[in-house]
Amino acid sequence: MTQFGQYPAPTHVIAHLSDTHFLGADEHATGREDECSDGALLYGVIDTHRNLRRALQQLERSGANPAALVFTGDLTDLGEQDAYVSLRQIVEPVAARMGSAVIWVMGNHDERQRFAIDLYDDDPATGLAMRPQDRVHDIDGLRIIALDSTVPGYHHGDITPQQLEWLGRQLATPARHGTLLALHHPPIPTAIDLMALLELRGQSQLAEVIRGTDVRGILAGHLHYATHSTFAGIPVSVAAATCYTMDLSAPLHSLSGVDGGQSFDLVHIYDDQVVHSVIPIGDHAAVSGFSAGFVQRMAALSPEDRLDIFSNKTSTVTVADVEAGRA
Numbered sequence: 001m002t003q004f005g006q007y008p009a010p011t012h013v014i015a016h017l018s019d020t021h022f023l024g025a026d027e028h029a030t031g032r033e034d035e036c037s038d039g040a041l042l043y044g045v046i047d048t049h050r051n052l053r054r055a056l057q058q059l060e061r062s063g064a065n066p067a068a069l070v071f072t073g074d075l076t077d078l079g080e081q082d083a084y085v086s087l088r089q090i091v092e093p094v095a096a097r098m099g100s101a102v103i104w105v106m107g108n109h110d111e112r113q114r115f116a117i118d119l120y121d122d123d124p125a126t127g128l129a130m131r132p133q134d135r136v137h138d139i140d141g142l143r144i145i146a147l148d149s150t151v152p153g154y155h156h157g158d159i160t161p162q163q164l165e166w167l168g169r170q171l172a173t174p175a176r177h178g179t180l181l182a183l184h185h186p187p188i189p190t191a192i193d194l195m196a197l198l199e200l201r202g203q204s205q206l207a208e209v210i211r212g213t214d215v216r217g218i219l220a221g222h223l224h225y226a227t228h229s230t231f232a233g234i235p236v237s238v239a240a241a242t243c244y245t246m247d248l249s250a251p252l253h254s255l256s257g258v259d260g261g262q263s264f265d266l267v268h269i270y271d272d273q274v275v276h277s278v279i280p281i282g283d284h285a286a287v288s289g290f291s292a293g294f295v296q297r298m299a300a301l302s303p304e305d306r307l308d309i310f311s312n313k314t315s316t317v318t319v320a321d322v323e324a325g326r327a
C-alpha cells in the first residue's frame, strides 16, 4: 500500500476487546435467528453473543486482520463452563480466518479454574488452573503479557508479590518490539465512586516493577467505558465493554449501566508510537466516504497531485474527477 503520510505501516495491529460477560445457555431460548444468542440475556435484555458477533463481523469485514485479539477479562458473567465454550465457539473461527492469535485475560467475573481449563485447555490434574492466570505471548516480536489482577472470591483487583516478582523477571529481558501489559483492573482513577471500591490495589508496587521497562502500553477493561491515561509514565487504554456500558453522563455519584455505546479498540503499533482507536459496535448508515478503488487511483498519482486534489481548497481538479477516472 502506498504511504500517503509521514508514517510507514504499523509493525503490528492488535484488536482489544473487553467485558463480554457471557452467560451460560438459556434453556428457555428457542427458535432464535442465527445472529442471536443461545446464551441467557444479561439483565434479561443484553444479547452478549450478538454484540460480540457484530464486533467480530466488523473486524473481519475491515480486512485489518489483527495479529492478535486481546480480551481483557470478564469474559463470562458467572464463570460457567458453557459460557466459556460458547465464547470460544464464536471467537475462534473468526480468529482462524483472520490469522489472529487469541489472548484471554482473567477478569473478576471469571473463575480461574474454568478459565484455565475451558479457554487454555489446562490439565486440571496439574493444579496450575488454581494459580493466577499469568501468561506471556509472543506476537511476531511484540510481547503481550496477560496479568491476572483478580482476587478469588472478590471483585476488586490486586497483584501478589509473587506475581510482581514473576513480572519483573519477564521484563528483565526486553522484547524486540517491546511489551504490552494486558490486565483487567486498570491502574488509573475512575470517575464512578462505586467502581473505585473495585479498583486495583497495590498500584505503587506495580508501578515500581514496570517503570523504565520495555512496557509500551497497558490494556485494560473492567470499567465498561473507554478511557485513557498514563501509569508510571506508560499510556493506559481501557476498552469499553462489548456487553453494556457505564453512562458517565448519569447524575454524579450514581452508577448507570446502559445498553448503548458498546465498542472495541484497534491498537496500531508503530516503531515509536502506540495508537488506540475506538470502534463503535453496530451498523450505522454511511453518509459519506470514498471507495478502496478511489484510494487506489489516488495512489497512482504523484504526491503533489494528491495534495492538490485532496487538500487544496481551490484545486481545479476535484475528487469527483478522480472518482470518475478523469485525473
Ligand SMILES: [Fe+2]
Binding pocket: 019, 021, 073, 074, 107, 109, 222, 223, 224, 241
Ligand atoms: Fe465487566
Ligand SMILES: [Fe+2]
Binding pocket: 074, 107, 108, 109, 184, 221, 222, 223
Ligand atoms: Fe470487571
